[in-house]
Each structure stands twice: as structure tokens, then as C-alpha cells.
Amino acid sequence: DGRGENREQAEKNVLSTFQTTTVLSDSAREKTIFVHGKFADQNAVVILEKTPIREDTLSEIFTASTLKLDIKNDIYSTYRLQAPPHLNEMKATVVCPATEKHVTKYQRQESVLVEETAEDYQSITLPFIQKQSFSVQWVYNILEKKAESERIVFEDPHPKLGFVLLPDFKWDQKQLENLYLIAITHHRNIKSLRDLTSEHLPLLQNIFQKGKEAILQHYSLPASKLRVYLHYQPSYYHLHVHFTKLGYDAPGCGVERAHLLTDVIQNLHSDPHYYKTRTLSFPLRADDGLFSHFQEAGKL
Amino acid sequence: DGRGENREQAEKNVLSTFQTTTVLSDSAREKTIFVHGKFADQNAVVILEKTPIREDTLSEIFTASTLKLDIKNDIYSTYRLQAPPHLNEMKATVVCPATEKHVTKYQRQESVLVEETAEDYQSITLPFIQKQSFSVQWVYNILEKKAESERIVFEDPHPKLGFVLLPDFKWDQKQLENLYLIAITHHRNIKSLRDLTSEHLPLLQNIFQKGKEAILQHYSLPASKLRVYLHYQPSYYHLHVHFTKLGYDAPGCGVERAHLLTDVIQNLHSDPHYYKTRTLSFPLRADDGLFSHFQEAGKL
Incomplete structure (x- = not known):
């Protein structure tokens, strides 16, 4: 069904039309980022957050990923690991239209x-x-x-x-x-x-x-x-x-x-x-x- | 050079021979997991941590990812986002051979x-x-x-x-x-x-x-x-x-x-x-x- 496929296609790419204005805040510890921007002429906030690592996907991550060695020192080594996308999703939250209050809420503040x-x-x-x-x-x-x-x-x-x-x-x-x-x-x-x-x-x-x-x-x-x-x-x-x-x-x-x-x-x-x-x-x-x-x- | 390719291949798959014994701890907030297991007969700890989301990769993440709608309520919607692997790496740390002390150190107590x-x-x-x-x-x-x-x-x-x-x-x-x-x-x-x-x-x-x-x-x-x-x-x-x-x-x-x-x-x-x-x-x-x-x- 052509319409169904088009609909799915459209949904998959909903973020592709998002124009970033500014990063409101981010957390290196929590792997989140809060972005202010626009969909066409509508104000929006997009929040990305990496998902927790699930125990039940570990063996697949270990076998199906590619690794690049970063540092090796004695018994310690670190790698950059690229996992198959389905094992390493992010969560995207879209607030649209976003008000001034949303923007303020997500802005990092003392x-x-x-x-x-x-x-x-x-x-x-x-x-x-x-x-x-x-x-x-x-x-x-x-x-x-x-x-x-x-x-x-x-x-x-x-x-x-x-x-x-x-x-x-x-x-x-x-x-x-x-x-x-x-x-x-x-x-x-x-x-x-x-x-x-x-x-x-x-x-x-x-x-x-x-x-x-x-x-x-x-x-x-x-x-x-x-x-x-x-x-x-x-x-x-x-x-x-x-x-x-x-x-x-x-x-x-x-x-x-x-x-x-x-x-x-x-x-x-x-x-x-x-x-x-x-x-x-x-x-x-x-x-x-x-x-x-x-x-x-x-x-x- | 055949050996070179083999060496690279081996490096890419270093984790594929890792046999998980148990998950020592994990953090859903920080997107980390500490895993105890073995490489052949050597005790090891593998630590995976998702990387922070980088501002300079945002536009590529927005355009090159696929999305699936999860929830929609009023102005809020959430999606599961699958990004290209090179934009969504993890950091893998390997401690091998690991001692009893390493294992205890990383173990979460309930x-x-x-x-x-x-x-x-x-x-x-x-x-x-x-x-x-x-x-x-x-x-x-x-x-x-x-x-x-x-x-x-x-x-x-x-x-x-x-x-x-x-x-x-x-x-x-x-x-x-x-x-x-x-x-x-x-x-x-x-x-x-x-x-x-x-x-x-x-x-x-x-x-x-x-x-x-x-x-x-x-x-x-x-x-x-x-x-x-x-x-x-x-x-x-x-x-x-x-x-x-x-x-x-x-x-x-x-x-x-x-x-x-x-x-x-x-x-x-x-x-x-x-x-x-x-x-x-x-x-x-x-x-x-x-x-x-x-x-x-x-x-x-």
C-alpha cells in the first residue's frame, strides 16, 4: 500500500525538517541534550536522550559491533564501539508548538x-x-x-x-x-x-x-x-x-x-x-x- | 596485506569472544553497564558507557536517523530514534586480567x-x-x-x-x-x-x-x-x-x-x-x- 509506506516514511523523517536555533542545555553525565528550534514556522523543543544499556542485548552488542582501539595501558584498554542501530537507540521527545515557558524550562539555569x-x-x-x-x-x-x-x-x-x-x-x-x-x-x-x-x-x-x-x-x-x-x-x-x-x-x-x-x-x-x-x-x-x-x- | 586485514579484523571483534558471567552494576541514568566475564580463561571486566550527545553532530543526527513514534499527547510526542552508528558510539573499557578486587569494586550492592x-x-x-x-x-x-x-x-x-x-x-x-x-x-x-x-x-x-x-x-x-x-x-x-x-x-x-x-x-x-x-x-x-x-x- 503506497499510502501506508509514505506515511511511515514521513514519520521516520519528522526530525529532518527541524532547524536548530540553540542548545538549551545538555548533560555529559546523563547523555541528554535539549535543543530549541523550529519546524517550519512553529517553535519547538527537541530532547534527545541515549537509552540505558540493556542486559538482554549485551551478547549481541559484543558480537555485532565494530571496535577501534583508543588507549592501551597495562591491563586497561579502551575502545570506541559502534553498535548496530537497533541495539543503540535514542529517545527523542518533541514539544511542538513550544511556548516561551518550555524554552525557559529546559534552559540550564543556576x-x-x-x-x-x-x-x-x-x-x-x-x-x-x-x-x-x-x-x-x-x-x-x-x-x-x-x-x-x-x-x-x-x-x-x-x-x-x-x-x-x-x-x-x-x-x-x-x-x-x-x-x-x-x-x-x-x-x-x-x-x-x-x-x-x-x-x-x-x-x-x-x-x-x-x-x-x-x-x-x-x-x-x-x-x-x-x-x-x-x-x-x-x-x-x-x-x-x-x-x-x-x-x-x-x-x-x-x-x-x-x-x-x-x-x-x-x-x-x-x-x-x-x-x-x-x-x-x-x-x-x-x-x-x-x-x-x-x-x-x-x-x- | 592479508595480515594487516586480519589484525584489524581481530581488533574489531575483540569483544566477540567475551563470555559474560554476570552484570556487576549498571546505571540507567548515566547509561553505563559493568560486566564481569571471561576472555578464554582470563577473568575480565568490560565497562560500556554511551557517549555524550555532541552539538556538532546534531544536524546529521536529525537528518540521517530513522524514527518510530512512541507516544503522542497534545503538544508532546516521543520517538525511538536510530542514528547512524558513527554518530552514536559507546566507549568500551576492558580490564583484563581482572582481579577479585576489580570485580568487587564494580559490583553494585542492592x-x-x-x-x-x-x-x-x-x-x-x-x-x-x-x-x-x-x-x-x-x-x-x-x-x-x-x-x-x-x-x-x-x-x-x-x-x-x-x-x-x-x-x-x-x-x-x-x-x-x-x-x-x-x-x-x-x-x-x-x-x-x-x-x-x-x-x-x-x-x-x-x-x-x-x-x-x-x-x-x-x-x-x-x-x-x-x-x-x-x-x-x-x-x-x-x-x-x-x-x-x-x-x-x-x-x-x-x-x-x-x-x-x-x-x-x-x-x-x-x-x-x-x-x-x-x-x-x-x-x-x-x-x-x-x-x-x-x-x-x-x-x-
Whole structure:
């Protein structure tokens, strides 16, 4: 079928029309690059990331690759290895059309640690969040099965206590080493950790319990191998919980941004307004809209 | 020349005779894998690492690769990209013959997350710590200026509130990007976070304040660029505080092991026995002596 072949051909070459404007950031450690550019007259961001090396492809990599000797010293030698393309894929993510905000988000930026008091939240952060009205349409698409429904690993449909569990975009699902799932609440009015009170304990316990069970069932990974946490600030203001594999150095699992769900539950048990009253620290990038608001308030 | 061609052929396929015994460790984030195996009857370790994505190869990657659509949702789409092999090399390191020590060095130890209740601490962890009587002689040597005295960046000599601040061994002090200092208390009877109560608030506040000031003075790095935290479990049972640069992905700064000093201070302010009564989560390696004690108690 000619049309089918043309369609496939077009899909294969979608990046060939991409015109690079600038590299926003890259990581030699993680083998990623974030590129800003255009498809025709549309702004876009293209993210390339090399994929983890899979154990089940090792013997084929060893036998089917070509090698060039680089350095030899005593018992150590290094080679440049070229593997067959199907054994050495990259992951390409395209954001198109991309807004100014996307471009800023992926741009490498220095961060400072903000110590946000309860008053700072009310007078600086909350008004900023409300004025921005960040779109979470893509979250609603997931909750309403308008997108990614085939990716859902588990769902508890309860409107107050329920959630959808699905793999994070960052996880290619090829190996458990970097397992990364997100539980997104059906409840739509909890923006972040700051909104949580003891009335949300049943929701949090439900996510913790059923999330762990679903991951055990689908991936045979027991709860003791999981790091379960929330971000503050989150990257979008609709409550969600991160499940990553312990030992996987997931981006954003540092103490300055992550809050273990078990700690959140304990803290709310002993103080129903713990997160409404505490000073919370978080890293804030200089190009984040919130940064200038803290600066204007004389807090940085 | 037939021999020349044979030699090149042999070099290209040096890995084809490698027989994998086991995968010692891998990193999905860094795209590395460490493999133990044999070349004929010689023990060897082979390390594969994907190479960073180079800006100067981007346009060729975009035009010469093939893509398969993976997910599409709203403005986001992800693809599996197969690049020409010469644009997507790996680095292969061969250690041959490898000793037992090489194998151990590259072996990952699996960790599990332990949820240690206050009772678990009293009945399992504390007796283990006491029986082990881990030597902290090297700490006393520092406090008494018998060792590393030339490395001390700052000292407050007060016996109850004082501390010594010095660079961590992991920091080569060549650049600020991975700044890592340790504050070691002169007070000798605080084993860890578990021992802290509100009576230690003056000590903790003193370390926080003077530690930040000393780092500003010596390194011109302001407090807003610092991540200041304790480990639980610590690697030695004499109270110490970590100061690392925000943005440096320091080992051990993950939410499962690190506790921000500002959070510790706040928690002790509102509950003098916070850390004596809480369930604390921490990762525990299977080869840690404490592991079997938790196992025997039926807690793992």
C-alpha cells in the first residue's frame, strides 16, 4: 500500500525538517541534550536522550559491533564501539508548538535555595500560581482517558481518593533499574504539598498502599525497593506522587525538593496543618517567574 | 596485506569472544553497564558507557536517523530514534586480567528501604551500633588536631556548641561546582539524628549559622547556594553535618537518606522528641551488618 509506506516514511523523517536555533542545555553525565528550534514556522523543543544499556542485548552488542582501539595501558584498554542501530537507540521527545515557558524550562539555569515561610506562600507563591494559571489540560486528558489511556498501569476511579498510575515520560519502560511512575489524583483541587491537611490522609494512604501493590503486581518490584515522594515546588499544580526505584538516582529526588510520602503522612498525623504552617525549602531557578517575585519581596 | 586485514579484523571483534558471567552494576541514568566475564580463561571486566550527545553532530543526527513514534499527547510526542552508528558510539573499557578486587569494586550492592520505628531503633539498631563500637578515632584525631589540622577551614572550639569544618575527602577542592564540606561537632555523645532533642537546638543553629558564614568567607559561596543536611543512617556515629553545593548531585543527598538541617531545627522546635519518636526511612545495603539484624527481627 503506497499510502501506508509514505506515511511511515514521513514519520521516520519528522526530525529532518527541524532547524536548530540553540542548545538549551545538555548533560555529559546523563547523555541528554535539549535543543530549541523550529519546524517550519512553529517553535519547538527537541530532547534527545541515549537509552540505558540493556542486559538482554549485551551478547549481541559484543558480537555485532565494530571496535577501534583508543588507549592501551597495562591491563586497561579502551575502545570506541559502534553498535548496530537497533541495539543503540535514542529517545527523542518533541514539544511542538513550544511556548516561551518550555524554552525557559529546559534552559540550564543556576538555582538558589528559597526558604518559603507560610506567609511567603500566601503573599508571594500562591498569588503567582493563581495568576499564571498553568495549563494542566494534559493531566485532565489522562484522567479523562483522552490521552495515554493505554499507558495506564492502574486506576482507582474514586473521585476523592482515587488516582491514575502511569509511567513517567522519563522512563522508557525497558528495564526496572530506572522505574519511574506517577500517581495523579482524580481530586482536582489540591495544588501541592502546601494544600495538604490531615483530611487528605485517606487519599495519601490510598495512593501509597495501592500504588505499591500495583507496582508489585505489574513489575514484581516490592515496596522496599521504592522511593515514594512528592515534589515541592511541583512542576505542575495538580497533586501527584512520584514512585521511583531505590538506587536509581532519579532527577528531582534530592532532599532539597523531594518529600517522602511516609514522612508527609506522619507529619500530617501529628500536626494536621504541618504543611500549611512550616517553612519549606526548595530550589528556585533564576529564570523561574517566581524568582523575581521573591526578589521583589526582598526575600532573596 | 592479508595480515594487516586480519589484525584489524581481530581488533574489531575483540569483544566477540567475551563470555559474560554476570552484570556487576549498571546505571540507567548515566547509561553505563559493568560486566564481569571471561576472555578464554582470563577473568575480565568490560565497562560500556554511551557517549555524550555532541552539538556538532546534531544536524546529521536529525537528518540521517530513522524514527518510530512512541507516544503522542497534545503538544508532546516521543520517538525511538536510530542514528547512524558513527554518530552514536559507546566507549568500551576492558580490564583484563581482572582481579577479585576489580570485580568487587564494580559490583553494585542492592539496597532496601527500611522503615525504622522508634522501637526498632531501641531493639535492633542501637544494640547493633553499641556492639560494633565502630571506631571514630579518626574523628577524634581531627578534633584534637592530631590529623588533617591543615585542612580545617573553620573551628568553633566551644565544647558543647562548637565544631570543626573541613572539606570532605570526596571533594578535590579544584572547583566550587562540587563543593563538599563536613562540620564535626566537638560534642562527643551524639551518635546521630536519633539522639537529637530540643536541647541540641543551640548546637544545630550554631553549626548552621557559623558554617554558612565560614563558607561565604572562604569560598564566596552564599548560603542560598548550599544544601545543608544530616544523613540517617550516618556512615559514622559521631554527629556531623554535610554542606554541599546546590545543583551538585552529591552522593547521599537523596530524600531517602538526607535530612535538611532547617527541617531538623523546625521539627525539634515544634516537637522536642520528634526524632526519638518518628519512624525514619533509610536505605540499607544487603552487605551492611545491620541488614541481617533487621532480617532476623522479621522486619525485611
